[in-house]
Amino acid sequence: MEIFHFFSVWTIDFLDWSINFLQNVPWYWVLIFAFFITFLENIFPPAPCDTLLVFMGTLVGISAIGFVPLAISSTLGSLVGFGAMYWIGLKFGTRIIESPRFSFINSKSMEKPEKWFRKYGYFLIVANRFLAGTRAAIALFSGISKLDIKKSLSLSAVSGLAWNSMLIGFGYVFADNIELVKEYIQLYGKIVAPLILIILAFFIIKWIRLLNKKDTIENEAVEN
Numbered sequence: 001m002e003i004f005h006f007f008s009v010w011t012i013d014f015l016d017w018s019i020n021f022l023q024n025v026p027w028y029w030v031l032i033f034a035f036f037i038t039f040l041e042n043i044f045p046p047a048p049c050d051t052l053l054v055f056m057g058t059l060v061g062i063s064a065i066g067f068v069p070l071a072i073s074s075t076l077g078s079l080v081g082f083g084a085m086y087w088i089g090l091k092f093g094t095r096i097i098e099s100p101r102f103s104f105i106n107s108k109s110m111e112k113p114e115k116w117f118r119k120y121g122y123f124l125i126v127a128n129r130f131l132a133g134t135r136a137a138i139a140l141f142s143g144i145s146k147l148d149i150k151k152s153l154s155l156s157a158v159s160g161l162a163w164n165s166m167l168i169g170f171g172y173v174f175a176d177n178i179e180l181v182k183e184y185i186q187l188y189g190k191i192v193a194p195l196i197l198i199i200l201a202f203f204i205i206k207w208i209r210l211l212n213k214k215d216t217i218e219n220e221a222v223e224n
Contacts, residue, residue, distance in 0.1 A: 018052055027065045030056060034070055035077035038164065042081025045136050050167055057171015067172065071165045078129060078160030082139045083153060089143025117145045125155040129163035 018037075022030055034056060041049035053074055060067045117124070121142055124131075128138050142152050 015048055015051065018048075019055060022052075022056065022059065030059060030065050031069055031073040034074040035080075038074045038077030038160070039081040039084075040077075042078065042085050042136050042139060045134075053164055053167040054171040054174075057168040057173075058175040059171075060168060061172040061175020067165075067168060070168055071161065074164040074168070075157060075160040078164065079153060079157050082128070082135070082156040082160075085136050085139035086143040086149065086152060089140040090146065091143075093140075093144030117141050118147065121145055121147050122151065122155060125152055126159050128156060129159040 018033070022033060025033075034053070037047065037049045037052050041047045056065070056070055056074075059065050060070060121138075124138050125142060125147075128135055131138070139156070
């Protein structure tokens with residue numbers, strides 16, 4: 001549980017630092033930070049991108065920055081982050097599958113997941129930004145499954161623009177009650193970020209166990 005406590009404390013500290021930073025910098029730094037944080041979340045899922053976008057929406061509400069530039073900047077960050085994880089999956093996915101270091105993953109065990117992802121992958125990309133905690137995995141598996149890059153990036157941009165605009169709009173609506181937004185941000189740091197880690201760990205462990213179980217059954221069948 002220490003790791004969850006660490007990420008909870010880190011998230012709260014990072015949020016506090018980010019809010020202080022955003023309140024004391026010119027508008028263009030807000031746009032740069034929006035790009036950075038939405039990019040980071042694709043690489044490091046516990047990063048509190050959504051929460052900070054809500055706070056940036058309050059800056060729109062007090063006319064410190066425009067809605068459209070903020071939506072575009074944050075969407076570009078989401079898109080570049082998705083593209084980076086897609087590239088990693090495309091370039092290194094095969095090496096990971098074939099590497100003896102990852103014995104629980106092999107080409108045969110990946111056949112069904114890849115087939116399933118090729119069938120439903122584009123739908124998942126559209127829903128990508130609305131699925132907190134799974135964004136990096138969806139982008140990575142899009143690359144591993146070699147989905148069409150142009151179509152994947154286009155759908156990722158649509159998803160990112162819709163989700164980011166909604167969060168910014170939410171912050172805009174509550175611009176007059178910034179203390180409520182700060183309470184929500186604190187709640188995220190204490191509960192939501194550790195919860196995302198727990199959910200990710202649960203699905204990763206479950207997936208590994210299913211692969212191992214499948215390999216065991218197949219090996220027993222071959223021996224018999």
